[in-house]
Amino acid sequence: MNKKEEFRIQNSEARRDIILRAEKLCKTFRNGALETQVLFDLDLQIERGEFVAIMGPSGCGKSTLMHILGLMLSPTAGRVVLDGQNAGQLSDSRRARLRREKIGFVFQRFNLLGTVNAYQNLAIAERVRGNKLDGQITTALEAVDMVDRARHKPGQLSIGQQQRIAIARAICHRPALLLADEPTGNLDSGNTRKILDLFTRIHNEYGLTIVMITHSPTVARAANRIIHMADGRITDAPAESAEHV
Ligand SMILES: Nc1ncnc2c1ncn2[C@@H]1O[C@H](COP(=O)(O)OP(=O)(O)OP(=O)(O)O)[C@@H](O)[C@H]1O
Numbered sequence: 001m002n003k004k005e006e007f008r009i010q011n012s013e014a015r016r017d018i019i020l021r022a023e024k025l026c027k028t029f030r031n032g033a034l035e036t037q038v039l040f041d042l043d044l045q046i047e048r049g050e051f052v053a054i055m056g057p058s059g060c061g062k063s064t065l066m067h068i069l070g071l072m073l074s075p076t077a078g079r080v081v082l083d084g085q086n087a088g089q090l091s092d093s094r095r096a097r098l099r100r101e102k103i104g105f106v107f108q109r110f111n112l113l114g115t116v117n118a119y120q121n122l123a124i125a126e127r128v129r130g131n132k133l134d135g136q137i138t139t140a141l142e143a144v145d146m147v148d149r150a151r152h153k154p155g156q157l158s159i160g161q162q163q164r165i166a167i168a169r170a171i172c173h174r175p176a177l178l179l180a181d182e183p184t185g186n187l188d189s190g191n192t193r194k195i196l197d198l199f200t201r202i203h204n205e206y207g208l209t210i211v212m213i214t215h216s217p218t219v220a221r222a223a224n225r226i227i228h229m230a231d232g233r234i235t236d237a238p239a240e241s242a243e244h245v
């Protein structure tokens with residue numbers, strides 16, 4: 001792409017306020033002689049303030065895409081531009097800083113530290129991010145309605161409460177973008193509803209951009225836009241799930 005073209009795209013992105021752009025992403029895993037291509041020339045744009053769900057069959061590359069969008073994994077080809085910064089052109093340390101500052105992650109299995117309490121889970125994450133421990137931890141615990149469980153360890157919390165703590169940990173540094181990989185995958189329908197209501201609330205109140213992977217059409221309906229994937233590519237909605245969209 002020439003400079004003029006690049007400038008034109010950047011300008012139009014500034015007008016539309018694109019927070020995340022993936023361009024011609026390819027990913028091939030190489031294990032010895034075994035090569036597995038997982039993503040194929042994938043293009044994606046997320047506008048600031050969107051709540052997007054990504055759906056697709058198991059193994060189609062959703063988590064791989066999310067790891068690349070979250071700057072945890074490098075693409076084999078193509079690029080990711082986060083808030084105007086081309087991640088591939090940054091040094092490892094600047095890319096890690098961009099990730100720490102701009103992104104919060106939520107996972108299916110919560111990934112909380114089991115030996116420390118809820119407050120300390122957030123405090124340790126903040127220290128790793130290089131942030132001072134100020135009122136933001138309490139604010140984040142308030143946002144997920146877990147202040148009264150701050151001194152409980154994960155094993156002393158219900159499954160739904162553990163996910164709420166994981167969400168507090170993901171948002172307490174006020175990221176621009178929340179990436180969630182099947183955040184309700186381990187939850188029953190009651191807790192799923194609560195987590196979706198929480199996502200909707202933080203999306204509306206904080207203007208947080210959310211990209212959420214899910215297998216469930218019901219969960220996906222909480223989002224404003226649904227992106228479908230199959231075999232490492234973005235596709236149209238499959239016919240059988242069209243009624244859910
Ligand atoms: N490190 C790796 N080495 C080789 N292949 C890998 C590696 N990681 C993932 N894959 C392959 O990439 C493909 C996509 O995996 P990915 O985890 O992105 O799928 P997914 O869409 O998230 O599936 P699920 O819905 O089951 O979570 C799979 O076929 C998987 O075997």
Ligand SMILES: [Mg+2]
Pocket residue numbers: 062063064181
């Ligand atoms: Mg996955």
